[in-house]
Amino acid sequence: MKVEEYQSSGTVHVPMTCTVREAAKQMRDQHVGALIVTENGPPSSRVVGIVTDRDIVVKAVIERLAPDDLLVADIMQTHVLSIDRSADIGDALQTMASHGVRRLAVTNAEGALVGMLSLDDLLGALARDWALLSSIVRSELTRERTGSVQSMLPAA
Template structure:
């Protein structure tokens, strides 16, 4: 997880995505292992993972994802296609980055409008 800079892993039976067992987060490791005095090197994934994984359809919008995260108090959702195939994980960081890009676009729209008004009025002759 550290080497790949990820905070969560989907846990499945046999290493494939056929049967999802749960999710292992960096928080699970800290709270269920480190804080209880159990060595994270010797503890098994099944002992500390969260057995439930919340998911959202690949075609859902960010508002729906945020509502699911908020109502369940989670920072990550499995993204599923074809009903059950996990195609990725959506994190709160991903949502913030996407919304940040939208805010930058809105800022650019406002700035361009202000520039057009400020410089456009100088170039436009006044009508009596």
């Protein structure tokens, strides 16, 4: 299983001059828990960090800092962990575990940002896979109980 199969395509960007309140509104409106922070805003700008919903809570809300006066640059993480989209999911999980993060920026072979991979993305995908596997097992058990098990071998 490769990262590109599970990543969220694209990312939501905010400029480092964005206020914490504006960032929180973007997270709510875009249904994301992290924003890529760029120098000037447009996606073609240089990535300078990442801000998560947890950063907002831990660094702003708990400290009772005014979200309209505080900039994303004041609370963002400047080290953005990334993984190549062709990497194995196991490598992504290992990176998340070893760094204690729930999200990774996803890059292409040229190093350009092409998406995000979150623990929620992986859990959702795994849940779908497990549900399908469970359905297959239930179907087989039902067929065995009802005696409708048919041989897959051709008749002689």
